[in-house]
Amino acid sequence: MEQVLFGSSANAGKVNRWKTYLVGVSVLMLCLSGNESAQATTGVGPYEVPQVLDSNGNANIVETWIVADEATDIIIGNGVTANGMAYKSCSDADFNTCTPPAIPGPEFRLKVGDRVIVHFVNKLDPSGLTPEANVSGIHWHGIELNNDSDGTELTQSAVAPGGIFTYDFIVSRPGIFWYHPHHHSSTNQVAKGLYGSIIIKDKDGYEAALQNQGVIPSAAQTKTLVISDITVCNTPGTGTNPATFDGNLPHVSGIQSWEINYQNHILTQSPLILCETNPLDANGNLTGPYAAGDVPNIQSPGLIGPMSEGFTVLTNGVNVGGRLGTPDKPGALADGASTLDVQAGQGLRLQIINPSPVRYMRLRLTNSKGIQTPLVRIGGEGGLLNNAVVEGGKGAGGFNSKYGKGEILLPPAGRADVVAEIPASEKLDSVLTLWTEDFQRVEATYSWIPTVPVMHLKVSGRAATRYNIGNGRPLLASLGAQAMVKALGAATGDLVVPVDEDGVGGAPAGSVDKDIKLTFTNNIGAFQPSIDGIPMPRDFTGGFGTGNPFYLESARHATLSNTMELTVTNVTGAHHPFHLHGFSVQPIKLTPRTGTIGPSYTFDREFRDIVDVPANYTLTFRVSLDGRPLKSASLGVDGGKGRWLFHCHILPHATFGMMSELHVH
Numbered sequence: 001m002e003q004v005l006f007g008s009s010a011n012a013g014k015v016n017r018w019k020t021y022l023v024g025v026s027v028l029m030l031c032l033s034g035n036e037s038a039q040a041t042t043g044v045g046p047y048e049v050p051q052v053l054d055s056n057g058n059a060n061i062v063e064t065w066i067v068a069d070e071a072t073d074i075i076i077g078n079g080v081t082a083n084g085m086a087y088k089s090c091s092d093a094d095f096n097t098c099t100p101p102a103i104p105g106p107e108f109r110l111k112v113g114d115r116v117i118v119h120f121v122n123k124l125d126p127s128g129l130t131p132e133a134n135v136s137g138i139h140w141h142g143i144e145l146n147n148d149s150d151g152t153e154l155t156q157s158a159v160a161p162g163g164i165f166t167y168d169f170i171v172s173r174p175g176i177f178w179y180h181p182h183h184h185s186s187t188n189q190v191a192k193g194l195y196g197s198i199i200i201k202d203k204d205g206y207e208a209a210l211q212n213q214g215v216i217p218s219a220a221q222t223k224t225l226v227i228s229d230i231t232v233c234n235t236p237g238t239g240t241n242p243a244t245f246d247g248n249l250p251h252v253s254g255i256q257s258w259e260i261n262y263q264n265h266i267l268t269q270s271p272l273i274l275c276e277t278n279p280l281d282a283n284g285n286l287t288g289p290y291a292a293g294d295v296p297n298i299q300s301p302g303l304i305g306p307m308s309e310g311f312t313v314l315t316n317g318v319n320v321g322g323r324l325g326t327p328d329k330p331g332a333l334a335d336g337a338s339t340l341d342v343q344a345g346q347g348l349r350l351q352i353i354n355p356s357p358v359r360y361m362r363l364r365l366t367n368s369k370g371i372q373t374p375l376v377r378i379g380g381e382g383g384l385l386n387n388a389v390v391e392g393g394k395g396a397g398g399f400n401s402k403y404g405k406g407e408i409l410l411p412p413a414g415r416a417d418v419v420a421e422i423p424a425s426e427k428l429d430s431v432l433t434l435w436t437e438d439f440q441r442v443e444a445t446y447s448w449i450p451t452v453p454v455m456h457l458k459v460s461g462r463a464a465t466r467y468n469i470g471n472g473r474p475l476l477a478s479l480g481a482q483a484m485v486k487a488l489g490a491a492t493g494d495l496v497v498p499v500d501e502d503g504v505g506g507a508p509a510g511s512v513d514k515d516i517k518l519t520f521t522n523n524i525g526a527f528q529p530s531i532d533g534i535p536m537p538r539d540f541t542g543g544f545g546t547g548n549p550f551y552l553e554s555a556r557h558a559t560l561s562n563t564m565e566l567t568v569t570n571v572t573g574a575h576h577p578f579h580l581h582g583f584s585v586q587p588i589k590l591t592p593r594t595g596t597i598g599p600s601y602t603f604d605r606e607f608r609d610i611v612d613v614p615a616n617y618t619l620t621f622r623v624s625l626d627g628r629p630l631k632s633a634s635l636g637v638d639g640g641k642g643r644w645l646f647h648c649h650i651l652p653h654a655t656f657g658m659m660s661e662l663h664v665h
C-alpha cells in the first residue's frame, strides 16, 4: 500500500511518498503523552527516522527533553512487536508535546557551532528486581564536547530512574554521530533500543556547494540508515531452538543454518539460552524466563559470557523483510517487504550508523541479477572526505580488508557517508537490495551470522539527469585548500607522568607507554578483555556505575593543546573497534605488530573516533588535544580537560574490561 510520511527536516515542506508494508505506521509525528506509564509505540518506518523537537527559538541552539523509557509493543516488522527501551523527544518540561518513543530515538540535525541543550529524563523502570540497573545517561558519541557532558562514569553520576540531567555543549565538527547510554550495563540498554542519530553539517556551505554542483546527491536523495540488531523472545516452552525465536520475524533467509552455526560456535548464545535456559537480569544474574515479545539482557557480569549478535537486523528500527537467495544470486522478495522508491540513474546518499553492541555490518548493494553497485564513501565520522573512495578488497600492498571492493564495513559504533549510483539501465519495478554479510571478525572464524537484507530499492522511474560518482572523485578537494580536511602535524607533546591535581597527595596511576595494548588477559582460565593486560573493573551493582572513579595503571595522561602520536596494538586474535572519547583522531596507518609480518595499510586523511584494529596489527594515529568551552560557560578552554574513556566498542568487551582512560590536564 502507498502511505504518505513526512520527510525529514532536511527536506521539510516536501511530502514524500514511500512504499511501505507497515499497516498503521504512524503519520503522527507528535503525540500527547500526559500518561506516565510505558505505552504502545511505533517506529516511523525503515527508511525514515523521527526528528528531535526543538523548544529553543534561537536558530543556533537546539534544546530538547530526551526521555528514556521502557517501551512495549514496538513494531519491528511483519506484525512482530518488541518490549524494549526507547527514546522520545519532548519540547516541554511537562512532556506534553513529544515524538512517539521509537527505535532509533529522534535524530538531531545540527550545524557546526550549534549549542545543544538536552534535558535527559530517565523514566526506566524503578520497580524491577534490579532497579539500580536502570540507571542511565547519554554519551554523545564522537562529539568533542566539554568533559562534564560526556555522559560516562568518569564524568557524571548515573541518572537514577526518575532523575534528570542536563547536557550542554557546542558541536565543532561536521559528520555523522550518535548517542547512547554509557553507564552500568549500557550493553543491555543499547541492545534494547536506546540509540539515536546525530547529523552535523559544516557551517561554511561546502556540502551545499557540492550538492548544488551535483557532485553529491541532494538532501531529498539522502537517507539516514541506523542499522542495528535485536533479539525478541517467543512464548517460553514453545519448543526448542530455533522455535524459541519468533518465527514471524522476517529476518533472514536461512535461520535454520544460522542456528546450527550458532550451536557450533564457542560463544553460543541462542534465543533459547537468552530467553529461557539462561535468562539474565540487568545485573547479569539468572532470572526467570522472558515472556513473548521481551528483549532479553545479553550482558553477563563474569569475566566473559555469552556474547553474540542480535537475531534480527533492524533498519531504522524495522526489519525490511527478507529476500531469497544471496547478494550475488538474489531471489524473490518476501511478501510485505519494505521498499523505497528510487529512480534509475539517480544518486542515493546513505548516512549509515551501526549502533549494534557486537555486530559488524558488511554492506553490499546488488541488483536483481546480482550485479554489484559500488558503495562509494564520501565521508563519515568527521564530515566529507577530500576525495571519494571505493573501499575494500586487497590494498596496494596486499593488505586484506576482508570485505569486497565496493562494500562498506561498519564495526560497532562506526558510521559511513556513502553514495550509490542507481544504474540508469535498471528496468521499472526492478528491486536492488542492500545486504549485510558475515565478516571474519575473529581471525580463525566468521561470526556465523546470516546474510540479510537491510534495504530494498524499487525502481519507480527514470531520473532526468544521470548521476555519476567513482573512486577518487574530488569532493572537498574541488573546493580549494581551505575546504580540505586538515592534516595533523607531528607530535608536539608526550604522555606525562600522572600529576597530583588536587594537591592532596596520592597521584593517580598511569602509564607513559605510547603503545596502548588491546589484550585478552588469562584470568581464572577465561580470556578477559583488557587494556595492557589490566581489565577495568566494572561493578554491576552500581558502585562504579554511580560515579566512583578510580585510576588504573593503564590510564594515559597528557596535556591540553598538544598533538600526540600514539599507537594501539591488538595482541588478541580478533578485531576490536577502538574508540576514544572527546577527541577525533587521525588514523595514519596499520602495520603488523612487532614480531609479525604482513602488509600495511595507509589511511586517507580523515578524522574518526572508531578505528577497527585487526588482530596482530598496530594502529598509529594522531590526535590534537584541543580545548573547548566549559559547560554553561562560553569562556575558557577548560572543557577539553578531564578524564576521557577509551575502549573497544564491542560493548560486552568494554564491559568485561577492555577500557581505560586518557586524562587531559
Ligand SMILES: [Cu+2]
Residues within 6 Å of the ligand: 529, 575, 576, 577, 648, 649, 650, 653, 654, 658
Ligand atoms: Cu573488542
